[in-house]
Amino acid sequence: MATCEVCGNDYDKSFDVVRAGETHTFDSFECAIHALAPVCEHCGCRVVGHGVEADGAIYCCANCAKHEGEKRLRDRA
Numbered sequence: 001m002a003t004c005e006v007c008g009n010d011y012d013k014s015f016d017v018v019r020a021g022e023t024h025t026f027d028s029f030e031c032a033i034h035a036l037a038p039v040c041e042h043c044g045c046r047v048v049g050h051g052v053e054a055d056g057a058i059y060c061c062a063n064c065a066k067h068e069g070e071k072r073l074r075d076r077a
């Protein structure tokens with residue numbers, strides 16, 4: 001029996017996720033995603049799949065990485 005650190009639910013089928021040596025306890029994947037999934041730098045959605053990493057930023061898809069890359073190039077110009 002453990003308590004979900006996101007919603008506080010006491011659930012007998014809770015599970016732990018270890019990230020960077022820290023253990024997080026959740027009652028559902030929804031809560032785990034809410035707490036741990038990175039956010040796409042372009043559209044702001046949760047990156048639940050592999051995502052795309054470019055210049056240290058994380059995007060949900062190559063299309064978002066491309067859009068953001070184009071914006072940065074324009075900003076620099």
Ligand SMILES: [Zn+2]
Binds near residue numbers: 005026027028031
């Ligand atoms: Zn929860």
Ligand SMILES: [Zn+2]
Binds near residue numbers: 043059
């Ligand atoms: Zn995106």
